[in-house]
Amino acid sequence: MDQQKNYFHLHLISDSTGETLLTVGRAAAAQFKNTRALEHVHPMVRTRRQLDAILDTIDGAPGIVLYTVVDPEISNVIDERCRDMGVPCISVLDPVITLFESYLGPPSKHRVGAQHSLNASYFRRMEALNFTMEHDDGQLPADIEEADIVLVGISRTSKTPTSIYLANRGYKTINVPIVRNSALPASLEKAKHPLIVGLVASSDRIAEVRKNRVLGSTGGYSGADYVDRLVIAEELKHARTICARNNWPVIDVSRRSIEETAAAIIALKVGAR
Numbered sequence: 001m002d003q004q005k006n007y008f009h010l011h012l013i014s015d016s017t018g019e020t021l022l023t024v025g026r027a028a029a030a031q032f033k034n035t036r037a038l039e040h041v042h043p044m045v046r047t048r049r050q051l052d053a054i055l056d057t058i059d060g061a062p063g064i065v066l067y068t069v070v071d072p073e074i075s076n077v078i079d080e081r082c083r084d085m086g087v088p089c090i091s092v093l094d095p096v097i098t099l100f101e102s103y104l105g106p107p108s109k110h111r112v113g114a115q116h117s118l119n120a121s122y123f124r125r126m127e128a129l130n131f132t133m134e135h136d137d138g139q140l141p142a143d144i145e146e147a148d149i150v151l152v153g154i155s156r157t158s159k160t161p162t163s164i165y166l167a168n169r170g171y172k173t174i175n176v177p178i179v180r181n182s183a184l185p186a187s188l189e190k191a192k193h194p195l196i197v198g199l200v201a202s203s204d205r206i207a208e209v210r211k212n213r214v215l216g217s218t219g220g221y222s223g224a225d226y227v228d229r230l231v232i233a234e235e236l237k238h239a240r241t242i243c244a245r246n247n248w249p250v251i252d253v254s255r256r257s258i259e260e261t262a263a264a265i266i267a268l269k270v271g272a273r
Contacts (some may be wrong), residue, residue, distance in 0.1 A: 007212050009063025010037040013054060013078065017129060017168050018043040021066050024092050026257075038063075038212060039258075041164055043129065045069065048077065055081045065089035124170045132167035135174040136160055141185035144174055145193050149269060151175040152184070152243070153199035154235045155226075156209045158253050158261065162199070165262045171269070178239045189246055195269045198243035198250040199261070203232045205254045 010029065012021035018041050029037040040061070042054045051074055058065060058081075065082050067089065069075045075091060082089035128148075135143060137160065144150060148171040151159045159175035166173040176188060178198075188196070210227045225231045243250050249268055253261050 007036045007038055009040060009061045011040045011058050011063060011065045013042045013045055013067040015045050015069045019168055020068055021092060025066055039161055041161060051077060058087060059085055062087050066092050068093050125168060128170050128172045129167040131172040132163050138176045141187055144187045144191050147172050147174040147194040149173045149265060150194045150196045151199055152178055154178050154239050156206050157199040157201050158258060159199055161258050162261050165258050180235055180238055195272055196248045197265055198239060198248050200236055200239060200250055200252050201254040203229045206232050
């Protein structure tokens with residue numbers, strides 16, 4: 001990796017929730033103190049159509065690919081495409097399963113998400129994950145009252161990864177972007193059931209992350225304004241004003257991991273009951 005870079009893209013592809021990959025990826029990335037992983041979590045990948053879209057994303061933001069996929073056809077496609085792109089990839093569980101097989105004898109039964117028991121908690125988490133993915137980035141705002149938690153914030157305040165983490169804990173989560181000169185959904189300010197939390201960060205942190213991400217899919221911004229620290233400061237001021245007006249709690253994610261941010265949100269949710 002180029003020594004001038006202080007970040008790298010980490011793509012996590014799973015046919016289940018992706019929790020295993022998150023744990024392994026973060027444990028490994030933590031050993032490299034001078035770099036930071038920009039995580040791209042791709043859970044519930046079960047079809048070639050899903051995979052092809054993800055591989056196109058990886059081609060646009062190459063980095064390290066970790067995956068846990070039971071289907072050998074999908075696994076082979078990941079290996080082949082990553083090799084063609086010159087991107088390093090590894091099936092995280094394969095070496096461990098091979099070791100177990102060498103000791104225990106019988107071959108393992110390859111089951112998707114086998115570490116999750118099929119109990120009420122599991123199905124609640126799956127329902128929450130499906131709900132959260134369907135409502136990413138302000139989609140289907142009419143459903144806000146059905147959510148347990150709504151995260152609001154300007155672009156690149158970790159709304160999506162935090163939402164997915166909360167969903168893995170069983171909370172139906174919607175994230176809604178705050179964009180200057182664009183009104184928030186009317187249903188948001190009228191919502192009674194969900195806990196609504198604003199996420200903010202320092203201008204420097206947001207500018208750094210934005211510089212390292214592809215702008216094409218981010219609506220409502222021009223290229224220069226998107227990474228301008230003064231413009232970002234105004235965006236943050238606008239977001240804080242909205243949260244203050246609605247008495248929504250605000251969490252600064254500048255020095256927090258996704259897990260720490262989620263823990264703080266869950267504490268607010270539990271305390272609000």
